[in-house]
Amino acid sequence: CGFVAIVGRPNVGKSTLLNCLLGQKVSITSKKPQTTRHRILGIHTEDSYQTIFVDTPGLHIEEQRAINRLMNRAASSSLADVSMVIFVVDGTRWTDDDEMVLNKLRHVNAPVILAVNKIDNISDRNEVLLPHLQVLAQKYAFAQVVPMSAKQGTNVDKIIGWAQQSLPDNVFFFP
Ligand code: GDP
Numbered sequence: 001c002g003f004v005a006i007v008g009r010p011n012v013g014k015s016t017l018l019n020c021l022l023g024q025k026v027s028i029t030s031k032k033p034q035t036t037r038h039r040i041l042g043i044h045t046e047d048s049y050q051t052i053f054v055d056t057p058g059l060h061i062e063e064q065r066a067i068n069r070l071m072n073r074a075a076s077s078s079l080a081d082v083s084m085v086i087f088v089v090d091g092t093r094w095t096d097d098d099e100m101v102l103n104k105l106r107h108v109n110a111p112v113i114l115a116v117n118k119i120d121n122i123s124d125r126n127e128v129l130l131p132h133l134q135v136l137a138q139k140y141a142f143a144q145v146v147p148m149s150a151k152q153g154t155n156v157d158k159i160i161g162w163a164q165q166s167l168p169d170n171v172f173f174f175p
Contacts, residue, residue, distance in 0.1 A: 004163050005079055007105065009086035009097060013117040013159050015087060016150035021160065082110045084143075084166040086159060091116040091147065094129055111143035111166050113159060120149040 002108040006014045042130040079085065085108055089098050105112050116133055130147060144162060 004084050004086065004166075005082040006086045006088060007079070007103065009090075009095070012088045012090040013150045014088050015117070017086070017117065017148075017156070017159075020150050020153055020156050032106050076174070079105075079108050082108065084110055084163055085112045086115050087112055087142075088115045088117050088150075089133075091129060092123075094119050094132070094154070099136070102136070106140070112140075113162055114142045114145045115145045115159065116145065117150055119147040119154060120152050 006018055008014050085105060087101070087105055114133065114137055116130070120127065133145055136142075144158075146155050146158055148159070150156070
């Protein structure tokens, strides 16, 4: 293994985070949800080592449409061999769907980091959110909870540190 998976609902900022982690534009970001329809891998190679980033398609709770079922399946299969999961939520728009995604992640045999994104955009009325997420973190036993901003790069260094710790000894994470 040696994969770090970035998981989350559409439009929470997964592609932006991936770009941030790799320090270059490798995937498409858009204001429109569901832009990332295919798995886009960012690969960093040095000597014989590779670290592969998987930007999973958005996990869709509403499975009525076939495209959503397919995207769900692709997202699940990409989680089979991961070293670490970064579960990205939009800190300005926590929804019940996010909590349902948590149940899917329960079966993943790897540390799950809860990355609360768009912290740069959180207004006073949302100040109740972070304590709520701390409660969820205990309930679902997240390895870490980190408020972050993919746009501004806030706390991305912490995520890089945890990724380095979780990857096998022969795989390195090159930010
Ligand atoms: P994805 O569908 O999960 O891959 O989400 P994207 O990375 O495409 O981002 C969706 C939208 O959220 C884009 O308009 C981004 O510019 C915006 N966005 C992503 N990260 C942040 C952040 O940290 N702060 C703010 N304010 N907006 C963000």
